[in-house]
Amino acid sequence: MSQKVVLERVTLDGAKPFIGYTDQHDPCSEKLYANTGSQAMEWLCNAWRYRFNQLRSNRCKYGKDKTLIPIGGTLDTRSVSQSRKECSWLTAVPSLILESPTRIERVEWFTSVKRRKTLLSKRLKPGRMPRFKSYKRDGQHFICWYNGGRNAVYRQVNRNHGIITITGQNPKGYSQAGEPLRYRILLHVRVSQPIREYTAIQVDWTNRTVVFNNIPLPIRRKPTGKAIGIDRGCAHAAADSNGRFMDLPKNRLKAIDREIRKRQKSQARRVKTAGYFSEKEYANSGRTSRAYWKTRLEITKLHAKSKRILDDVYQKYTTQLVRDNDLIVLENLRLANMSRRNKPVPDPLHEGRYLHNGQAAKRGLNRSLRQASMGRLSSMLAYKTKLADGVGMILVNPAYTSQTCSQCGYVAKENRESQAVFICKKCSYKTNADVNAAKNILKRGLDTLAITSENLWGADGTPVEQGRKTIGNATRESVAVS
Ligand SMILES: [Zn+2]
Structure with missing residues (x-):
């Protein structure tokens, strides 16, 4: 750009x-x-x-x-x-x-x-x-x-x-x-x-x-006739319907995260020894130490560093996706809901006290969710599909994509053996759980496309409605599932 x-x-x-x-x-x-x-x-x-x-x-x-x-x-x-x-x-x-x-x-x-x-x-x-x-x-x-x-x-x-x-x-x-x-x-x-x-x-x-x-450069590509479904998750940053995974450089990110936490701890200690309740209060007090500002700058720089690493990975991945596929299907996740804190549960017996609300367990998930920064993938794809010719992106409802068998369509919670393994209880189809979800997402995307393309082209393939945009150049016939 x-x-x-x-x-x-x-x-x-x-x-x-x-x-x-x-x-x-x-x-x-x-x-x-x-x-x-x-x-x-x-x-x-x-x-x-x-x-x-x-x-x-x-x-x-x-x-x-x-x-x-x-x-x-x-x-x-x-x-x-x-x-x-x-x-x-x-x-x-x-x-x-x-x-x-x-x-x-x-x-x-x-x-x-x-x-x-x-x-x-x-x-x-x-x-x-x-x-x-x-x-x-x-x-x-x-x-x-x-x-x-x-x-x-x-x-x-x-x-x-x-x-x-x-x-x-x-x-x-x-x-x-x-x-x-x-x-x-x-x-x-x-x-x-x-x-x-x-x-x-x-x-x-x-x-x-x-x-x-x-002015943004258009992405040069040739029509490939391929469609792909992508499942975003925590274990793998992304899994596609072809069975490939995209992973983040976790070790590098973890090392940076450790450095950040170390500094955050020392900041908290400074705030506490100075006798303040919050960091904001301490920072605005006018009695802030020089070391505090120095560490604060270091933390900002570390955050920026991990952001740059993530950016690089996602930029490369999304460009490649746009080059290789005519249709990209993602699940329509509500990320803000997923990473929100759990609601506090007040204790009915003791006023001013709270019961466990699972926040401690969710905190780790929130962190890794944010780390995966899944929103980035869809926002990057959204603008890149516009910059390239003949690529479309569809967002589909993600409900039950992880529990549905991509071969026979059987839906059951038990299908998902563990975080990684999916075994269908009906046809005993076995695969990686994320890849299975990605396949379901692709299927849903193609179904949506079938509905829209029927409206557009009719049964005999002649355009019914003029002036309506297609999803990329993809039609039901042009995209093949590999
Ligand atoms: Zn099955």
Whole structure:
């Protein structure tokens, strides 16, 4: 979707960019110029964040007496040009940088409002609203639009290096004597593949990276005429109807998990010795130790690491699935329900006490469920099937897929011998339990397809209804079960 490259150095060309007066409010004071690339980058990042927070300060929240008050305290409705006039250090910032927060701030705000609504309706934790961008928390970054080649133009220099040019202009009378008005900021980047068409660049100055926002590439494939059913589970991350399994690198993930738990324990100890009940209370107390923040950062990094590992596995697996099959059938799992905590059971005899609700046993399952992160598989497949030609995805009802015999259709709880083994009590068909479930899922998917394709093509194969989308290019006849 996007390409991330390393930012090696930044150089300046042409005029020196004007970055404001020594005293911002006094236009008679000395003019400041960016003499180095890093000065210019700091300036652009600050300008972008300033504009972003300006827009953010107009968002409202509910005050004490249910009245809406802007989160910045006061409204700041200045436009870009007004801000440029009033803040001397914004005058020379390229407009494609200063305009980009308009859209980005809005998108971030409203997606979060929507996400919170959805989560609340599912009775999950809604998460917090987006805040102001801060130097300390969010680091130094800015976004520059490409806008059909108007700015942030990339060119390849040699096999592994390229230059992104950000151009801008000092207002008249603001350049140093004898210098032109226009300045160019050159971002030297290291690349490993050709840069595809992009719409914007995101410069992360804290981590020295640049991300090109690309238009997603279509997945190239040829029709194979194959259909596959997939069962997601804990023992195997995924099992397919052909009898193959996809497993996560469990040992690596476990090692990371151990490191996380070790640190979480020491955090809890710190909170306890300081005399606080919750970590949040301790973190906000202002008496937090330096070691606490250090460990907290380490934990975040470890979580990110395990996420990257999972991402890699799932990306490869789903792309392969989309390449190899014309139809992919998954069970429609309600993951939020499955990983939810058990309800507390109050003890009727003792007030304020609780009976066992099985949460301790479920905690382990929740953890491994989350680790398998099964939602990722379906969401990745959902967008990848759209990017590729002639692939369809169907979600089917998962009820009894693990108890039904895929050969004779006999349903019984006893069929499932153990977590791994399935033996049919009627026809004594024996197979792996997950593969059996995957076969049932595929069958259900094909049944659904048969119903829709009958509606679409009729008995003689002529289209009955025009304009309705098929599920991929798959028809009842075109997909074969291998
Ligand atoms: Zn059977």
